[in-house]
Amino acid sequence: xxxxxxxxxxxxxxxxxxxxxxxxxxxxxxxxxxxxxxxxxxxxxxxxxxxxxxxxxxxxxxxxxxxxxxxxxxxxxxxxxxxxxxxxxxxxxxxxxxxxxxxxxxxxxxxxxxxxxxxxxxxxxxxxxxxxxxxxxxxxxxxxxxxxxxxxxxxxxxxxxxxxxxxxxxxxxxxxxxxxxxxxxxxxxxxxxxxxxxxxxxxxxxxxxxxxxxxxxxxxxxxxxxxxxxxxxxxxxxxxxxxxxxxxxxxxxx
Amino acid sequence: xxxxxxxxxxxxxxxxxxxxxxxxxxxxxxxxxxxxxxxxxxxxxxxxxxxxxxxxxxxxxxxxxxxxxxxxxxxxxxxxxxxxxxxxxxxxxxxxxxxxxxxxxxxxxxxxxxxxxxxxxxxxxxxxxxxxxxxxxxxxxxxxxxxxxxxxxxxxxxxxxxxxxxxxxxxxxxxxxxxxxxxxxxxxxxxxxxxxxxxxxxxxxxxxxxxxxxxxxxxxxxxxxxxxxxxxxxxxxxxxxxxxxxxxxxxxxxxxxxxxxxxxxxxxxxxxxxxxxxxxxxxxxxxxxxxxxxxxxxxxxxxxxxxxxxxxxxxxxxxxxxxxxxxxxxxxxxxxxxxxxxxxxxxxxxxxxxxxxxxxxxxxx
Numbered sequence: 001x002x003x004x005x006x007x008x009x010x011x012x013x014x015x016x017x018x019x020x021x022x023x024x025x026x027x028x029x030x031x032x033x034x035x036x037x038x039x040x041x042x043x044x045x046x047x048x049x050x051x052x053x054x055x056x057x058x059x060x061x062x063x064x065x066x067x068x069x070x071x072x073x074x075x076x077x078x079x080x081x082x083x084x085x086x087x088x089x090x091x092x093x094x095x096x097x098x099x100x101x102x103x104x105x106x107x108x109x110x111x112x113x114x115x116x117x118x119x120x121x122x123x124x125x126x127x128x129x130x131x132x133x134x135x136x137x138x139x140x141x142x143x144x145x146x147x148x149x150x151x152x153x154x155x156x157x158x159x160x161x162x163x164x165x166x167x168x169x170x171x172x173x174x175x176x177x178x179x180x181x182x183x184x185x186x187x188x189x190x191x192x193x194x195x196x197x198x199x200x201x202x203x204x205x206x207x208x209x210x211x212x213x214x215x216x217x218x219x220x221x222x223x224x225x226x227x228x229x230x231x232x233x234x235x236x237x238x239x240x241x242x243x244x245x246x247x248x249x250x251x252x253x254x
Numbered sequence: 255x256x257x258x259x260x261x262x263x264x265x266x267x268x269x270x271x272x273x274x275x276x277x278x279x280x281x282x283x284x285x286x287x288x289x290x291x292x293x294x295x296x297x298x299x300x301x302x303x304x305x306x307x308x309x310x311x312x313x314x315x316x317x318x319x320x321x322x323x324x325x326x327x328x329x330x331x332x333x334x335x336x337x338x339x340x341x342x343x344x345x346x347x348x349x350x351x352x353x354x355x356x357x358x359x360x361x362x363x364x365x366x367x368x369x370x371x372x373x374x375x376x377x378x379x380x381x382x383x384x385x386x387x388x389x390x391x392x393x394x395x396x397x398x399x400x401x402x403x404x405x406x407x408x409x410x411x412x413x414x415x416x417x418x419x420x421x422x423x424x425x426x427x428x429x430x431x432x433x434x435x436x437x438x439x440x441x442x443x444x445x446x447x448x449x450x451x452x453x454x455x456x457x458x459x460x461x462x463x464x465x466x467x468x469x470x471x472x473x474x475x476x477x478x479x480x481x482x483x484x485x486x487x488x489x490x491x492x493x494x495x496x497x498x499x500x501x502x503x504x505x506x507x508x509x510x511x512x513x514x515x516x517x518x519x520x521x522x523x524x525x526x527x528x529x530x531x532x533x534x535x536x537x538x539x540x541x542x543x544x545x546x547x548x549x550x551x552x553x554x555x556x557x558x559x560x561x562x563x564x565x566x567x568x569x570x571x572x573x574x575x576x577x578x579x580x581x582x583x584x585x586x587x588x589x590x591x592x593x594x595x596x597x598x599x600x601x602x603x604x605x606x607x608x609x610x611x612x613x614x615x616x617x618x619x
Contacts, residue, residue, distance in 0.1 A: 060517075060518055061517075062514050062517060062518065085520055085522070088517065088518060088519070088520035089520045091518070092518075093515075093518040095511060095514065095515065095518075097509075097511050099509075099511035099512060099514060099515035100515070101512065101515070101516075101530055101534075102534065102613055103533050103534050103537065103611075103613060112519070112521075112529060113519035113520060113521060116521060116525050116529065117519065117520040117521060117522075117525070145613040146613075147613055148613075161519075162518075162519075165519060165520070
């Protein structure tokens, strides 16, 4: 989908330049600048209300930014519905509350968008879906409804559903926050595997172990701004900003 | 330390079976026992005479009022007039056309209702797109079939025509209005709100009067379209406003996450609505929707005030026949029972449907 004719491939998957967003009077994103290279794994953390979810939700237009520029896979994000649809085709998203479609089986959840959006024949879409369900280790649940699965299983289905669209970048919006503790690992394992295969990923998460294992960069946000970004080792051992130090001391000292 | 698993014991005998049930539900303390006995007494006192009238003292066979001698219900009246109650003034040798069209409709509905039968999409498409033309041809005539003017239609078959057309036409219109009311586009939204609020603000009787009396006054000389058609359009437009509000209620109950997941996957607006949102919303709406449909079914009896002979008005007319004066009760009981059978079946089917469509605990969002 890359618009190579007009825009040379910069090697950037996601680029945000001076992005601002307001909810009414509330200035939720303040002058965000972010560049994500192809294959890069980014973890975004920060206190609640710092705008981290809003930021990644701007990337696929679940939220609209009011100022600045967002370019995804070479396509500039504007009001143009065609461009929004093109970007959404290339962008997978995993939500905190899974958001599986409860009236469809696991398999139907996975093949729906490939069939209707990408016009892939059903048989082929089902074969792809089964392959991804195997990768997230639940092929045997394909005929079940989401309501019959545990939280961890549902989230793995949600990841498989996104992968079925063969996205170039995956956005994770607190994928483990709604899970019971014993199910967090099974989801993180899938995410680690995905990261190791070279998927471009932006993860909003507080799983610092995950950040240390796979992230190329950790971004710390507070009050709608990017306060600090660094590679994980430096970020955790030598945080520069006092706001970052406070945050890390709060989540790590238990 | 290991623990010994204790054996599972059966529950005490007086808590299970018929005795257990009766103890729990009928004789659960003095108040419960008293009310059970009181209601049993009332049932005997009230139902006794009713059964006496409707069955024991009733006359079932005969060909005129002289046959009714037992002092109870005179079902002979219903029996003698049944043809008219079912078919109105439809020519007697043509009633097979009514029967055929309703049997066909029933068959199609059953096909759709029984989960095991295949090719649902095709059957549904046939029912919605082809069947109406077949039914219209059968009922109205043409293509070699003797034409039957709509003023000859009547009785139960007219009631069914009104109800079926009303439901089938108003539901899609209602869905569109509900989507319009929740649209981001201000003009679409305003128009939908105005439509819904205007139609909900007037009684159906007014709508029917307008359709039958006022509308012809506004139409140019010589243009005159069928009274039944006008009533049908009035009912459909009126009920669409109610359907729209039911659908809107269902749409509002769908969590925002469902819209977002559909958006994130790249589905367009209509794909999102038709594949994701409406199937879930319609499932939630079943009770309210069936409620509206039952309402609509019974409201069709209002066409009596514009001179259409539906089930109720044709029975009412028959009770004024000098040959059968004095048997209005039987007539009304018959009408009530007929309405009840249809409405109760719809209500049961909706319960079944709710259970069958239940797919677990749904999303946590």
